[in-house]
Amino acid sequence: MLSSRSNDNDDDDDTARSQRRTEVLTRTHCVGSGVILDSSGYVITNSHVLEGARRVQVTLEEKLRKSQSRFVGGRASATFDAQVIGTFEEVDLALLKIDATGLPTIPVADSDKLRPGQVVFAVGSPEGLKNSVSMGVISAVGRVSDHEGGATYIQTDAAIGSGSSGGALLNSEGRLVGITTFIVTEGGGSEGLGFALPSKLVYSVFQALKNTGYGHYGDVGLRVQDVTAVLASGLQLSQEWGVLVSDVAAGSPGANAASKCRTLSLL
Numbered sequence: 001m002l003s004s005r006s007n008d009n010d011d012d013d014d015t016a017r018s019q020r021r022t023e024v025l026t027r028t029h030c031v032g033s034g035v036i037l038d039s040s041g042y043v044i045t046n047s048h049v050l051e052g053a054r055r056v057q058v059t060l061e062e063k064l065r066k067s068q069s070r071f072v073g074g075r076a077s078a079t080f081d082a083q084v085i086g087t088f089e090e091v092d093l094a095l096l097k098i099d100a101t102g103l104p105t106i107p108v109a110d111s112d113k114l115r116p117g118q119v120v121f122a123v124g125s126p127e128g129l130k131n132s133v134s135m136g137v138i139s140a141v142g143r144v145s146d147h148e149g150g151a152t153y154i155q156t157d158a159a160i161g162s163g164s165s166g167g168a169l170l171n172s173e174g175r176l177v178g179i180t181t182f183i184v185t186e187g188g189g190s191e192g193l194g195f196a197l198p199s200k201l202v203y204s205v206f207q208a209l210k211n212t213g214y215g216h217y218g219d220v221g222l223r224v225q226d227v228t229a230v231l232a233s234g235l236q237l238s239q240e241w242g243v244l245v246s247d248v249a250a251g252s253p254g255a256n257a258a259s260k261c262r263t264l265s266l267l
Contacts, residue, residue, distance in 0.1 A: 106168060121172075160180050
């Protein structure tokens with residue numbers, strides 16, 4: 001489980017505070033989840049879990065407490081202060097490092113092989129309830145969402161709640177197929193519309209952040225949009241599906257390759 005704290009504001013002069021102004025003491029505590037991808041203490045999570053945090057801590061799962069606990073203030077603790085190695089906000093991922101070795105890791109599956117209907121398990125800490133597991137299926141793959149730019153998502157109906165961000169999405173063999181990232185909801189709770197970053201992307205970003213501290217992504221300079229029936233009718237296209245190149249950034253690789261606007265790609 002991950003926890004982060006934001007900044008505190010305090011007033012040193014109680015008399016001045018009561019007479020001249022009132023300052024509000026605020027302290028926020030955000031809980032998220034994470035996945036150990038390297039036995040030397042590297043933990044991957046969502047970057048939005050760390051947003052605004054001044055202090056980040058990682059609490060290990062109960063079965064690891066006996067082997068990994070350390071004494072802090074005369075008491076055994078399995079909570080570690082974490083160093084933020086790097087973030088890649090374009091795909092909402094961050095890499096943390098804790099001072100621990102010999103940690104168990106989750107084997108990573110090839111998310112490209114996922115198909116709708118496959119059974120999956122979401123593991124996280126919804127509402128702070130540690131190590132909660134929910135079961136569902138893959139609803140769709142390759143989902144593009146307006147929630148975040150630069151990534152496609154695995155859609156699942158496995159229950160995902162607040163505090164599950166950064167948690168593992170596992171296949172029936174216990175292998176990592178994704179990192180749960182967000183839900184679409186009207187009532188605030190899980191409504192069967194959960195989205196996870198695919199493991200292939202996650203592991204690529206993990207390696208980049210571990211080696212360099214930041215992530216890279218390519219941009220050929222093409223701006224595209226899905227073809228709909230209305231769009232096809234308005235532009236007099238030959239079909240009602242596909243991807244339309246709607247713009248090309250000047251000086252980009254796409255422009256240098258002489259791509260033209262309104263190029264229709266078949267899917």
